[in-house]
Amino acid sequence: xxxxxxxxxxxxxxxxxxxxxxxxxxxxxxxxxxxxxxxxxxxxxxxxxxxxxxxxxxxxxxxxxxxxxxxxxxxxxxxxxxxxxxxxxxxxxxxxxxxxxxxxxxxxxxxxxxxxxxxxxxxxxxxxxxxxxxxxxxxxxxxxxxxxxxxxxxxxxxxxxxxxxxxxxxxxxxxxxxxxxxxxxxxxxxxxxxxxxxxxxxxxxxxxxxxxxxxxxxxx
Numbered sequence: 001x002x003x004x005x006x007x008x009x010x011x012x013x014x015x016x017x018x019x020x021x022x023x024x025x026x027x028x029x030x031x032x033x034x035x036x037x038x039x040x041x042x043x044x045x046x047x048x049x050x051x052x053x054x055x056x057x058x059x060x061x062x063x064x065x066x067x068x069x070x071x072x073x074x075x076x077x078x079x080x081x082x083x084x085x086x087x088x089x090x091x092x093x094x095x096x097x098x099x100x101x102x103x104x105x106x107x108x109x110x111x112x113x114x115x116x117x118x119x120x121x122x123x124x125x126x127x128x129x130x131x132x133x134x135x136x137x138x139x140x141x142x143x144x145x146x147x148x149x150x151x152x153x154x155x156x157x158x159x160x161x162x163x164x165x166x167x168x169x170x171x172x173x174x175x176x177x178x179x180x181x182x183x184x185x186x187x188x189x190x191x192x193x194x195x196x197x198x199x200x201x202x203x204x205x206x207x208x209x210x211x212x213x214x215x216x217x218x219x220x
């Protein structure tokens with residue numbers, strides 16, 4: 001994107017609710033903001049933002065106010081996830097799906113939602129094999145504020161950083177194991193030289209793929 005398009009995407013992103021719900025048809029609020037800035041998406045695809053969000057995006061972009069696209073969903077009161085603890089089997093799928101780390105628990109242990117962190121994205125609903133998660137209206141009812149959006153963004157970005165570090169650690173561990181395997185193959189005396197060479201080439205290829213993934217992740 002050009003500098004001007006990136007700057008516009010920054011301003012659009014600042015107006016979005018930061019629920020990362022993907023209902024807009026994009027992978028999160030930032031990709032949606034970039035699509036709007038590049039004229040690849042309309043301003044009426046964000047159900048959490050609703051009519052107020054559309055009006056704010058219209059004012060920023062100069063595009064006309066239009067109704068929320070029903071294909072993307074409907075505007076609803078702020079809701080949070082609640083887990084039926086009697087049915088939860090501790091599969092962790094909802095934890096993996098939550099973009100803001102609002103669900104806590106461990107494998108084969110009951111999970112719980114931190115209500116103050118839940119942004120109502122409902123991404124935890126679909127992967128639950130027990131159908132034990134429901135979205136319930138916040139009581140007392142209130143609207144999603146800019147402060148809520150900023151806090152949700154902070155938790156989302158913190159989660160992304162944590163997952164990136166975990167991926168890097170796994171890559172480093174696999175790389176160390178591969179290098180150790182390569183050294184071990186070089187000392188084998190019970191295999192024919194051509195078999196050793198073949199195995200070494202396979203390990204070297206795996207090492208190069210791991211290094212390429214690390215370099216790609218660093219550039220992101």
